[in-house]
Amino acid sequence: MTDISRRSLAAGAGLLAGAFALGARAQQMAPQVATAIPVPKVTPKPLIVNPDKVKGLSGDLLRKHHDTVYAEEVKKLNAIGEELSKIDFAEVTPEKLGKLKQDEQAAQNSTLLHEIYFDGLAEAPTQPAGLLAQALSRDFGSLDRWKAEFVLTGKSLAAGSGWVILAYAPRDKRLFNCRAENDSMAPAAGVPLLAMDMYEHAYATDYGTDTAKYIEAFVQAIKWTNAERLYREAMRV
Numbered sequence: 001m002t003d004i005s006r007r008s009l010a011a012g013a014g015l016l017a018g019a020f021a022l023g024a025r026a027q028q029m030a031p032q033v034a035t036a037i038p039v040p041k042v043t044p045k046p047l048i049v050n051p052d053k054v055k056g057l058s059g060d061l062l063r064k065h066h067d068t069v070y071a072e073e074v075k076k077l078n079a080i081g082e083e084l085s086k087i088d089f090a091e092v093t094p095e096k097l098g099k100l101k102q103d104e105q106a107a108q109n110s111t112l113l114h115e116i117y118f119d120g121l122a123e124a125p126t127q128p129a130g131l132l133a134q135a136l137s138r139d140f141g142s143l144d145r146w147k148a149e150f151v152l153t154g155k156s157l158a159a160g161s162g163w164v165i166l167a168y169a170p171r172d173k174r175l176f177n178c179r180a181e182n183d184s185m186a187p188a189a190g191v192p193l194l195a196m197d198m199y200e201h202a203y204a205t206d207y208g209t210d211t212a213k214y215i216e217a218f219v220q221a222i223k224w225t226n227a228e229r230l231y232r233e234a235m236r237v
Helices: 003-029 059-085 094-119 130-140 143-155 211-220 224-234
Strands: 163-169 174-180 191-197
Touching (some): 059 094, 094 191, 130 224, 143 163, 143 211
Antiparallel strands (some): 163 174, 163 191
């Protein structure tokens, strides 16, 4: 190969490498187009209890609570997730993102707690058994002491909002009752086992403003086998 050919080949290779470098630099400098990421859709859970057979709570109340209030929370959670998936973080203001994240947390908590609420209702009275019964005695002294604290906590939310939650703390390996004044509050690092809805939509149709009667009806209608199932799952966390 002649010197001229070698010089021509080297020059061509240099131009080609330069072109690739310029192209890569231009691509890096070009504005990044925000692309939506896929977001799993939450599907409302059906009622597994016959609402007409829950003693102390009417079928009409439970159906409206499930089909309207709970379903609307699921719809809201899905809508927020869809909006978040399309956000360009270089353009959105901190205030707008903060509000979306606040609403997301409330909708997510409300969705989960409603599911535990409905799954925790029984068609016939039940009593704690097995490992959960032992844990209630260990951490509260007795079932009666747990009930007294749970009920009184509910009465402290008589303003028509909030939740009372029996939860398990994996870090401490113990049960505790949590008082949440709204959907945004939830036990940190706690796994909910039982949730009592203290918003007016959960009792006003049947009991008006008499939250004490509603709380007693709920406690009598607890499906303890569901709480024990969740407890066994939480112990593996």
